[in-house]
Amino acid sequence: xxxxxxxxPFSGSGxxxxxxxxxPKPQSHHTPQQPVPTGPxxxxxxxxRNELDEHQDRRERIIKASRDITAASKKIIFSLQRLRPTTLxxxxxxxxxxxEILQYETKIQDLLSSILPDLQGLDGxxxxxxxxxxxxxxxxxxxxxxxxxxxxVIEWKEAEWYTCGLNGDEILGRKKGDEVKEDVEMTDxxxxxxxxxxxxxxxxxxxxKEEEKKEDEKKKELKGIPLSREDYVLGxxxxxxxxxxxxxxxxxxxxxxxxxxxxxxSVDGKEKSTPQCLLQDLxxxxxxxxxxxxxxxxxGKDAEKKLKVMQASVLKVEYAFxxxxxxxxxxxxxxxxxxxxxxxxxxxx
Amino acid sequence: MADLNSLAVDGxxxxxxxxxxxxxxxxxxxxxxxxxxxxxxxxxxxxxxxxVLSRVHAVPHSSLTALLASAQPFFEQQREILxxxxxxxxxxPYYKYNGLWTREIQAASYGIVLAGWLGAFTxxxxxxxxxxxMTIKEVGExxxxxxxxxxxxxxxxxxxxxxxxxxxxxxxxxxLAVNSVTLSDYQRPMLISRFVKDLHAGFQLLNLKNDTLxxxxxxxxxxxxxxxxxxxxxxxxxxxxxxxx
Numbered sequence: 070x071x072x073x074x075x076x077x078p079f080s081g082s083g084x085x086x087x088x089x090x091x092x093p094k095p096q097s098h099h100t101p102q103q104p105v106p107t108g109p110x111x112x113x114x115x116x117x118r119n120e121l122d123e124h125q126d127r128r129e130r131i132i133k134a135s136r137d138i139t140a141a142s143k144k145i146i147f148s149l150q151r152l153r154p155t156t157l158x159x160x161x162x163x164x165x166x167x168x169e170i171l172q173y174e175t176k177i178q179d180l181l182s183s184i185l186p187d188l189q190g191l192d193g194x195x196x197x198x199x200x201x202x203x204x205x206x207x208x209x210x211x212x213x214x215x216x217x218x219x220x221x222v223i224e225w226k227e228a229e230w231y232t233c234g235l236n237g238d239e240i241l242g243r244k245k246g247d248e249v250k251e252d253v254e255m256t257d258x259x260x261x262x263x264x265x266x267x268x269x270x271x272x273x274x275x276x277x278k279e280e281e282k283k284e285d286e287k288k289k290e291l292k293g294i295p296l297s298r299e300d301y302v303l304g305x306x307x308x309x310x311x312x313x314x315x316x317x318x319x320x321x322x323x324x325x326x327x328x329x330x331x332x333x334x335s336v337d338g339k340e341k342s343t344p345q346c347l348l349q350d351l352x353x354x355x356x357x358x359x360x361x362x363x364x365x366x367x368x369g370k371d372a373e374k375k376l377k378v379m380q381a382s383v384l385k386v387e388y389a390f391x392x393x394x395x396x397x398x399x400x401x402x403x404x405x406x407x408x409x410x411x412x413x414x415x416x417x418x
Numbered sequence: 419m420a421d422l423n424s425l426a427v428d429g430x431x432x433x434x435x436x437x438x439x440x441x442x443x444x445x446x447x448x449x450x451x452x453x454x455x456x457x458x459x460x461x462x463x464x465x466x467x468x469x470v471l472s473r474v475h476a477v478p479h480s481s482l483t484a485l486l487a488s489a490q491p492f493f494e495q496q497r498e499i500l501x502x503x504x505x506x507x508x509x510x511p512y513y514k515y516n517g518l519w520t521r522e523i524q525a526a527s528y529g530i531v532l533a534g535w536l537g538a539f540t541x542x543x544x545x546x547x548x549x550x551x552m553t554i555k556e557v558g559e560x561x562x563x564x565x566x567x568x569x570x571x572x573x574x575x576x577x578x579x580x581x582x583x584x585x586x587x588x589x590x591x592x593x594l595a596v597n598s599v600t601l602s603d604y605q606r607p608m609l610i611s612r613f614v615k616d617l618h619a620g621f622q623l624l625n626l627k628n629d630t631l632x633x634x635x636x637x638x639x640x641x642x643x644x645x646x647x648x649x650x651x652x653x654x655x656x657x658x659x660x661x662x663x
Contacts, residue, residue: 106619110551114620120566120577125627191571194511222431225438298442350430357436364447 127187131199134180138203141173141180145210146311148173149217155319157343159217170214175241177207181234185291193295201300204232208296208304213311220350225301233293299368302361306375309354313382316347320389328393348390351383449506453515456503457522463496464525471532475597483546486538493533496526497562504563507573520579527575527583530560532590535613549609551617554580578631581621585634588614592641595648604657611645618642 148169152159162170180203188196208223211231215223230236237243320328327342341349358376363369470489477485507515533539534552539560558565558575567574591610598606618638626632652658 106623108616108619110616110620111623113553114623117577117581117620118623118625122625125625128627190569191512191567194513194571197513220430222435224432224435298439302439353430357431361436361440362443364443366446366450368446369443 127192128196128199131184131187131196134184135200135203138177138180139206141176142203142206142210144173145170146213149210149213150311150314150318152217153322155315155322155343157217157220157346162218171241175237178234178237178240181232181294182237185234185294188294189292193292197297200294201297201303204294204296204300205304205307207232208301209307209311212305212308213315216308216312216350217315220346222305222354225296225298228301228304229293229296232296235291235293303368303371303375305354306358306372306379309351309379309382312347312351312354313386316344316351316386317389319347320344320386320393325393328390344386344390348383348386351386355379355383449510449515450518452506453503453518456499456506457519460496460499460503460519460522460526463492463499464522464529466492467496467529467533468525471529471536474536475594476601478601479603482536486533486536486546489533489538493529493560496529497560500526500561500563504573508571512567512571512573516576520576523575524579524582524586526561527557527580528586530557531583531587534560535587535591548606549613551613557583581624581631582634584617585621585631585638588617588638588641592644595645599648599652604652607645607648607652608658611649614638614642614645 148166152162152166184200188200208228208231211228212223215221215227231240323342323344328344329342358372358379361372363372363376467489470485470492473485474482503519507519531552534550534556535548537546537548537550539552539556540546552560554565554575554577557580561575564572564574565580566577591614595607595610598604598610621635621638624635626635649658
């Protein structure tokens with residue numbers, strides 16, 4: 070049998086090979102003869118079409134924004150995971166990490182404000198499912214940052230302040246001299262000095278002021294993107310996966326002598342090592358989440374799945390501790406492990 | 419900056435957060451249960467209406483007016499239930515719970531468009547005439563709910579739900595065309611044929627995304643073909659004079 074014969078059983082006409090697809094486009098010459106539809110309901114349905122198209126376009130814009138927000142949020146998380154040393158609380162992010170995050174967060178805020186008009190009134194609820202993956206991922210990122218800086222779980226109100234899409238200027242420190250909202254951790258993003266640096270770097274700000282004012286007026290009429298409690302909770306669930314990764318890195322990079330510094334004797338949390346704190350916080354969160362009665366809605370099912378992932382995360386950290394206790398003493402003095410903290414079931418969207 | 423030890427350990431989570439979340443979940447479950455309760459009785463009325471209307475396949479033209487009149491009380495009861503549903507549902511973002519009732523609302527809209535086509539809503543004194551397409555606005559008036567709302571977040575009949583109900587009607591009219599022939603009514607299939615073709619032309623204008631509406635709308639052509647076959651059979655046997663139509 071010739072060797073070419075068996076490879077292409079369906080290639081149709083023999084001989085020439087597989088490149089016979091470059092003919093004239095089929096049926097393209099038919100289009101001019103397309104008749105104009107007529108009938109009693111044509112105008113009614115033309116109206117329907119315009120309306121459905123409008124919905125469809127809106128839906129696609131939102132899905133696209135949601136995806137891009139997810140991608141940028143993941144990058145923020147990666148930046149945060151690169152923080153060293155892994156000692157909590159982190160008293161301020163180094164400049165280059167701040168700059169990295171700022172770049173991504175600018176993108177997120179711009180995206181959020183760009184889809185604001187598509188999410189007004191009725192449309193806010195209508196496209197909730199389309200936007201919520203992006204919102205959840207962003208909450209995961211800001212929640213994680215909030216936790217690293219303050220060792221606290223971000224509150225719903227504050228999370229919404231970030232995700233509503235109205236506060237981009239304040240979040241990114243684009244405007245100077247505005248009254249700072251009290252419950253806002255501007256330090257998370259940019260300390261005051263870096264704000265000025267960044268604004269100066271962008272330079273064009275001043276010239277754009279007039280335009281911005283007009284835009285602001287327009288924006289004031291727009292309502293922010295509502296953050297559902299569901300998205301908030303699901304974002305927090307995902308955040309525990311990041312805490313797990315951070316904790317594993319922390320366990321691996323903390324010298325054994327400090328790791329179990331105040332293991333058994335201190336109950337009040339004093340002098341605990343960072344990994345111990347992380348584990349403790351994870352457990353606190355775990356028990357809080359386990360205590361929720363989730364119900365059987367779509368959210369309940371989603372949350373149930375994430376709860377399993379979270380329980381696995383806690384186990385992983387516990388096992389890391391176990392490993393250090395059992396085998397850690399065999400390590401040479403000062404040896405610090407390289408641990409791959411990527412992957413695992415915590416990696417879900 | 420605060421150092422590690424000064425942060426209260428248990429203060430990591432404000433317990434209020436989880437209390438709030440639990441409240442929201444509980445509230446959500448309560449609302450869903452309340453809506454489901456109303457939907458049960460709405461479903462019952464949908465079925466009553468459909469059971470009355472399905473007798474259209476078996477009754478001759480002459481007794482159709484009486485048949486349609488017997489459906490009227492059900493329509494009125496349906497309006498009452500819808501009013502209750504409206505009162506509950508309008509308290510919450512429309513699309514949050516829309517999935518719960520969309521099937522029942524489609525069925526309600528279908529009842530109206532089919533009855534309207536059969537001439538159930540002709541004014542008193544006027545003769546019943548078949549073949550009228552109820553617009554979405556007319557359906558809303560009959561159901562007593564707003565339609566195709568774009569701005570305010572209230573309970574309403576959506577455009578998609580209306581379109582679904584039109585497709586269901588097309589399917590039902592196809593069956594009616596067959597049964598009309600059996601009842602020796604040879605004119606009605608001609609009327610149905612023209613009507614369904616016109617509607618089909620309308621549906622073909624729509625750019626539907628890949629969802630159930632798209633799939634169902636793609637199926638209209640089979641109904642068109644089936645009705646055409648009936649018209650062909652009638653014409654072949656000279657049971658209708660095509661020139662009249």
